[in-house]
Amino acid sequence: MSHHNTVIAQMLKLIPRHEFESLANQHHTGRSFRKDSRWSQFVTMMIAQLSGRNSLRDIVDNMTAQIHRLYHLGSTKLSRSTLFRINEDKPYELYEALFGRLLSRCQGVAPGHNFRFKNPLYSLDATTIDLCLSAFPWAEFRAAKGAIKLHVRLNHEGYLPEFATITDGKVHDVTVGKTLAFPSGSIVAVDKAYNDYAWYNQSTNKGIFFVTRLKSNAACRVIERQHVIKSKGITSDQIIEFTGAVTAKKCPIQLRRIGYRDKSTGKQYFFLTNHMKMAAKTIADLY
Template sequence: MLKFIPRHEFETLANQHHRGQKLRKVSRWSQFVALSLGQLAGRASLRDIVSNLSAQTAKLYHLGSASVTSTTLARVNESQPYTLYEALFHKLLSRCQGLAPRHGFRFKNKLYSLDATTIDLCLSVFPWARFGSTKGAVKVHVGLDHDGFLPSFVTVTDGKTHDVTVGRTLDLPAESIVVMDRAYNDYSWFNALNDKGIFFVTRQKRNALYRVVERHHVLKDKGLTSDQTIVITGSNAGKCPVALRRIGYRDPETGKHYVFLTNNFRLAARTIADIYKARWQIELFFKCIKQNLKIKTFVGTSRNAVLTQIWIAMCAYLLLAWIKFNSRIDQSLQQMIRLLQLNLFERRELLPLLKGEPPGPPEASPQAELRFS
């Protein structure tokens, strides 16, 4: 798996993101190997990771790594910048984007879902992450690209940062479609997106004030209840002076009624409803990484150590995505991790392993073939 990360690229990034004197007892590569093992093998603590590596000392040489102690690893996690793994994440992301399958809609626009997940922390252990009077938290903000369901935009902030504050900073491409829940309702931002040629789909707030300018015909057999052109009124009128589209939809399965707002007048009303329904993929993404990678419990207590672990988890996710795109297998991330956990230090081809094919006969060593005459 580590062959997918060119070593010279990693070392270049490691030199760019180094602080203090030269490391003597451990390298950044050894740190990456150790913490990646923690992610893929589900190790719970630094001591657990180090014990696991110690049991594989003979194989670490072939990985370009070396055994480490928990004290040394903890010191590197605390002192060396997490930005190395943020930069590595973007390198891996650019590779994955070239292989990712397209989203399932007919339109050619890029489609993104925005959301954030809060990771609770114990305030007495992580005092820098104060979220309330009695608890701490960090928040992971993600812009999920529906081409391959890749986390194209990732930002980690303190728990108090509002979702829309991060949303405003994203550099989304023109003509793209971004879908989000009501936490991102900001009429000034909607107007800014419209000026940049970016389409948005969101749910309308219940207390929104608006005036209907035009009503459009809807196909009620598709669950649509309304399709209107509106303008915002009240105190928010000046924040978003452009006309918006208001679409009502009743889910035939649950009977729940939804009202969507968008600045896209080209797509069919049912397509807008389906776009919002596809936003559920980002919820599945958060569920996937929380259940299968180590981003809820941490092996360090400093801010740098926590961010290092989160960014390495994101790198591990992209490594698995890259393998999945290349091999074109149907296994979920959870199934892939379960297979890899039992074979992390076995020298086997990945594709037969992930397809469930039995291993071939072991290769005979040249020494075993020597015969005395």
């Protein structure tokens, strides 16, 4: 009977085995493997992630059901105890280095974003991942809830996640956001969780543009009103400055507030940006 490659096998072709093994050797600690390997761990965890497995038993049972296909993936079946030991004891730096290799390769072939402007475009976001507090007591989030937070920076040239880190669930989104560097002239789209007036001012001084949602209770005054095309959903386009005692001190610069009404839902949104020349509809589309 002829052999046909599985989809998983085709995906693994994106990761040259010799490169993986070289990184695995560089980031190995403890005793050497006899028959198991980091490649088998990687294949096992990759399949578990893509198939939505939620426990070691579930992962191992699924791999057992596919055991006749593992040979063609260069993998072997791992027992629960072995998979637990490798996940627990072996350093994560292997996968951090692998991420860097894959990112570098993808950056060389990534297409540009779909907007007319040439500025690099990034999005920042974070998501909270719930954990069982009894199983992960170090991840205390609330009184009876555990959680971690995954922070990601997405480059819209090829939609590449150029940065990812995991923190305690209590760490605020903007705390990580302020540690990231962006090239001058880039545009960063963020939600209201990244609201920080001092950061807005610092980004502007560095030549970095941002697009975000304006908080409803932000105290400000209108300096100038600009013409809008209401047929495109734009309800207002204003130059503003903050008037709050603390806010005005942290962000003493003029910014732009754009009102937009979503035709499909009828909801009204107000966007805040330091880009004074870009079309208002483009600013709304960025968000």
